[in-house]
Amino acid sequence: MATSAKSKGSRARTKGARRPVRAAARAVPRPDIHGRQAAIERAKLDWESTADALAELVCLLGGDGELMRTNRVVEDWSLGTVSGVLGKNAHTVLHPGCRNTRCSIAGFLKHALDEIRRGTRRQFELQDSIGARFVHLTVRPMRGRPTTGSERGDARAVLVVTDQSALHRxxxxxxxxxxxxxxxxxxxxxxxxxxxxxxxxxxxxxxxxxxxxxxxxxxxxxxxxxxxxxxxxxxxxxxxxxxxxxxxxxxxxxxxxxxxxxxxxxxxxxxxxxxxxxxxxxxxxxxxxxxxxxMNLRPKILDDLGAASAVQWFCRDFAEIYPSMTVATELGVSDGQVPDRLATVVYRSVQELLNNVAKHSDAKHVAVKLAMDESRLFLEVRDNGVGFEKATPESRRHGSGLRNLRERAQMTGGQFSITLAPGRGTLAQLSWPLADVDRAVARVARV
Ligand SMILES: Nc1ncnc2c1ncn2[C@@H]1O[C@H](COP(=O)(O)OP(=O)(O)OP(=O)(O)O)[C@@H](O)[C@H]1O
Ligand SMILES: [Mg+2]
Ligand SMILES: [Zn+2]
Known part of the structure; x- marks a missing residue:
């Protein structure tokens, strides 16, 4: 192991003299004190070279956790120079500038050394990180040396720190x-x-x-x-x-x-x-x-007036015949806007629905509405009479007016519904989808 006394020059010079440990031991000359000294020196160098060749950081620790020896890895890891760290506390070297009173590494080292001092002969291990390095620390007592009562200056424990960053990564x-x-x-x-x-x-x-x-x-x-x-x-x-x-x-x-x-x-x-x-x-x-x-096949009035005006005329006529009822008409379309193929069905529906109002509803008021949006033509007749729900299944079956009306609507692609109007009375609604050509005609008719 490198010590503070060793310089690079002296290591280079002794390089050639390095031998296997056992060979070095055998080579010790017996009686000569100088020869023995030289052999010890060589063995020490061999050990240092071996320790320096390791990838792990290996340190000998004194009783207070101070570094007594270390290998070159301390320099490779930029923790200081081999000579510079000697005597320093192991935690201070491993964790430069650490102020954490609960630092796990400091705690681990203290605990391990305390135990070793007390005579424990087992090994202590910890995994932690030192800077960006992920390490495995092992502290074990020095072999063949009493853990207690040893001389001051003797190493107590060996600290081996293995860099496991690569493994971790x-x-x-x-x-x-x-x-x-x-x-x-x-x-x-x-x-x-x-x-x-x-x-x-x-x-x-x-x-x-x-x-x-x-x-x-x-x-x-x-x-x-x-x-x-x-x-x-x-x-x-x-x-x-x-x-x-x-x-x-x-x-x-x-x-x-x-x-x-x-x-x-x-x-x-x-x-x-x-x-x-x-x-x-x-x-x-x-x-x-x-x-x-x-006239029944195609009411002449449709040709004379156009659908909307024919509806208007019929409503006015109806109001004259039934003066006990008020008739409101709301015509949102002009004559030319109602497609020709729908003129008869619209007119016939108004006739049937208003005649039903007169015959069955007992209403005081009836409203007729003809309207159109981008996609459909709507017809609505609403009265405030007794309500369609009063109709018995018998009367519904018997009459043919609504059945014909529904059929006519379906035959012209439309839909028909008759319900109880909100409040009181009957609401009959019809609507027909408009073809592109209907819309085009309607646009022209509106101008
Ligand atoms: N506005 C309404 N208010 C109350 N009940 C109605 C109304 N319209 C229809 N009804 C009921 O629905 C039944 C069926 O009507 P529908 O028009 O099919 O037959 P009708 O009027 O009795 O006979 P027809 O129309 O064949 O002369 C009527 O008998 C009536 O009971
Ligand atoms: Mg009827
Ligand atoms: Zn620390």
């Missing part, structure tokens, strides 16, 4: 890698779970879309059936109407005209002029019937 790095691996696994698991969930949602969404598609396909089938049924019904009604009114009237006219001709031939049987007058009246009645039939 490797362990830290391993832990970091481990945790980053765990993070990556966790992230990957999460990503997989997310993908799985998305996939499941997508499957559910598709299933729902499929169900909806099937539903709307069924609805479409039902609607076309309804449409065909409605057309069929309309045809039957027109046929019946033509048969009952026009057909019968024309038969009557034909018969009357034949009778008139007969009277012309045989004037004594009666006055042909009166019979012809009757025929003319019949023809007028027939013309009237035809007008009313065609």
């Amino acid at each position: 490797a362990r830290d790095e391993l832990e970091r890698l481990n945790s980053s691996l765990e993070d990556r696994v966790r992230a990957r698991t999460q990503a997989l779970a997310d993908a799985n969930r998305d996939l499941r949602n997508e499957i559910i969404r598709r299933e729902q879309a499929e169900v909806a598609l099937r539903g709307s396909r069924n609805e479409l089938v039902a609607l076309s059936e309804q449409l065909i049924g409605a057309q069929e019904g309309e045809r039957k009604r027109i046929a019946l109407e033509l048969h009952d009114s026009v057909g019968q009237s024309l038969s009557a006219v034909k018969y009357t005209l034949e009778r008139g001709m007969e009277l012309l031939r045989q004037p004594r049987l009666g006055n042909p002029a009166a019979v012809f007058q009757l025929a003319v009246r019949r023809i007028q009645e027939t013309a009237e019937s035809i007008r009313s039939i065609s």
